[in-house]
Amino acid sequence: MHQKLWIPIPNDFKPKQEHLIIQGEFTKPNGKTRLLYGYDHYVVCVKDGQFKKCIKLEFDTKFEILRQAIQKKDEDDDSLGPIIGIQFLRDNAGIMPTYKLSASSKLILEWRQFLSPRINQWQFHNMFRVYKKIGKGNFATVYMAERIEDGEEMAIKAFAKQAAYAEENGKEAILNEIAIMRRLHNKHLMKLFEVYETSNSLYVALELLEGGSLYDLIKDKVPINTKQIQQIMVGILIGLQEMHKKEIMHRDLKLENILFKVSKKMESVVIADFGLATHVNEPVYLYCRCGTPGYVAPEVINIKDMKSKYSSICDIYSLGLVFYLLLTGKPAFNGKSYATVVKQNREASVDFEIKQLQNAPGAAVDLLKQMLEKDPKKRINAEKCLHHAFLSDMAKIMLEAEKEDQQSIDEIDEGNEIQNMMNKINDEYSKFDATRNINSPLQSPKQSPGLLMQKQIQQQKQIDSTKVVGHDSPLLKGKVDSIDSAQSIGTPTKKNNQQYQPSPQIKPSRFAKQAENNPLLKYAKKD
Numbered sequence: 007m008h009q010k011l012w013i014p015i016p017n018d019f020k021p022k023q024e025h026l027i028i029q030g031e032f033t034k035p036n037g038k039t040r041l042l043y044g045y046d047h048y049v050v051c052v053k054d055g056q057f058k059k060c061i062k063l064e065f066d067t068k069f070e071i072l073r074q075a076i077q078k079k080d081e082d083d084d085s086l087g088p089i090i091g092i093q094f095l096r097d098n099a100g101i102m103p104t105y106k107l108s109a110s111s112k113l114i115l116e117w118r119q120f121l122s123p124r125i126n127q128w129q130f131h132n133m134f135r136v137y138k139k140i141g142k143g144n145f146a147t148v149y150m151a152e153r154i155e156d157g158e159e160m161a162i163k164a165f166a167k168q169a170a171y172a173e174e175n176g177k178e179a180i181l182n183e184i185a186i187m188r189r190l191h192n193k194h195l196m197k198l199f200e201v202y203e204t205s206n207s208l209y210v211a212l213e214l215l216e217g218g219s220l221y222d223l224i225k226d227k228v229p230i231n232t233k234q235i236q237q238i239m240v241g242i243l244i245g246l247q248e249m250h251k252k253e254i255m256h257r258d259l260k261l262e263n264i265l266f267k268v269s270k271k272m273e274s275v276v277i278a279d280f281g282l283a284t285h286v287n288e289p290v291y292l293y294c295r296c297g298t299p300g301y302v303a304p305e306v307i308n309i310k311d312m313k314s315k316y317s318s319i320c321d322i323y324s325l326g327l328v329f330y331l332l333l334t335g336k337p338a339f340n341g342k343s344y345a346t347v348v349k350q351n352r353e354a355s356v357d358f359e360i361k362q363l364q365n366a367p368g369a370a371v372d373l374l375k376q377m378l379e380k381d382p383k384k385r386i387n388a389e390k391c392l393h394h395a396f397l398s399d400m401a402k403i404m405l406e407a408e409k410e411d412q413q414s415i416d417e418i419d420e421g422n423e424i425q426n427m428m429n430k431i432n433d434e435y436s437k438f439d440a441t442r443n444i445n446s447p448l449q450s451p452k453q454s455p456g457l458l459m460q461k462q463i464q465q466q467k468q469i470d471s472t473k474v475v476g477h478d479s480p481l482l483k484g485k486v487d488s489i490d491s492a493q494s495i496g497t498p499t500k501k502n503n504q505q506y507q508p509s510p511q512i513k514p515s516r517f518a519k520q521a522e523n524n525p526l527l528k529y530a531k532k533d
Contacts, residue, residue: 194245217266326377
């Protein structure tokens with residue numbers, strides 16, 4: 007039997023013992039007033055001081071901002087009317103009970119801020135201008151869009167619900183990814199703004215990242231010096247530290263999932279794609295053995311009991327493999343076939359004696375070895391990485407810059423202490439950078455870094471079964487034929503012809519075929 011919108015107060019919910027987050031007095035269509043209290047998981051109706059009933063804030067519960075209808079100037083007029091109310095809805099397999107309330111726009115916006123991180127917002131099309139399709143996702147297509155009410159530019163990942171939910175664990179995977187992202191708030195973790203929903207589709211509004219991916223930089227042979235490597239590493243570690251404090255692990259850290267807000271500003275680095283992320287203490291992981299060969303921690307790729315656990319320290323090993331590539335220009339596991347890379351990854355035998363590391367700073371090699379420690383119990387964690395001699399000065403600079411809300415490290419006054427520290431870092435590693443510029447495969451015209459993995463590996467098959475490659479996971483199936491980067495799908499243009507890179511989580515999908523008269527692309531041809 008489907009749950010109603012309003013339900014009795016559950017026995018295990020004690021409102022007086024819970025933290026009250028928001029409250030407000032609303033008016034029903036019949037003129038009666040209702041006092042609502044907002045808690046983390048419930049909205050409670052209070053009458054005469056008594057807690058009468060509640061709405062459970064879960065995936066099937068939605069809310070919608072109600073606006074006054076206005077007369078349009080023409081067919082292209084997409085202006086919005088003033089906010090006049092809010093309604094709650096519950097999706098009961100096509101039956102949609104609703105509860106409408108009116109209040110001041112100020113109170114409604116306060117409740118929207120409270121509800122958005124907890125439940126989905128009903129409707130989408132009249133609230134966004136969608137300019138361009140910029141990529142394809144696991145079950146979705148990704149669009150560049152603008153929120154009409156405030157002009158905020160976003161990447162909208164549009165899921166076809168029927169197709170996505172029909173896959174085994176499809177709905178669970180999507181709900182998990184959304185729930186994870188709603189808990190994460192850090193400038194080095196891709197931002198989730200809101201989630202919108204209609205009868206047929208789910209629209210995830212994500213941060214639009216314009217700086218491309220680390221994979222793009224490597225493929226395009228962009229020189230990356232030691233200072234920039236430190237910026238990349240510190241930014242990622244700050245993001246991982248936030249995740250790990252909340253007992254969340256990413257499990258798919260790799261070049262393609264490391265993005266930048268601003269092109270060539272390495273301190274703007276952002277971790278993206280939380281499709282395989284999970285809470286460490288889940289009773290059973292949705293996917294246990296998972297990740298991308300060449301980037302997986304040994305305790306994950308070698309796990310035999312799919313009900314057993316591992317910790318978020320697995321992300322440090324994956325980042326260590328990225329660090330290895332940045333320092334040497336070569337992947338740690340560089341077999342010429344997919345099977346070979348999987349075998350090397352399983353063995354976790356890393357060559358620290360290659361010539362590219364001979365001239366590397368001793369502190370860098372020491373950190374690398376601690377990150378690539380095979381035994382997870384002996385592996386360094388994110389916090390200790392940030393305090394390591396190779397990264398501590400840069401970590402101090404970036405954290406201080408973020409604290410003071412400065413635009414970039416390069417704009418700091420040269421006369422202050424932070425700039426002096428920056429100069430010290432530059433001097434210390436200039437010799438290593440000069441050697442890398444001469445010898446590193448990253449700069450060799452004979453070898454495109456975009457071909458770090460041959461075609462068999464570039465397909466990024468995943469690991470989630472006794473046969474090594476996952477056949478049962480919808481997330482993993484969707485990643486079998488990944489595209490490289492923004493260049494593969496083109497860069498969209500908006501009214502001012504500004505270029506955009508696609509946002510994260512852009513992977514191909516069997517569900518991505520769109521009709522040519524797609525209503526989402528109403529604005530696509532506008533200049």
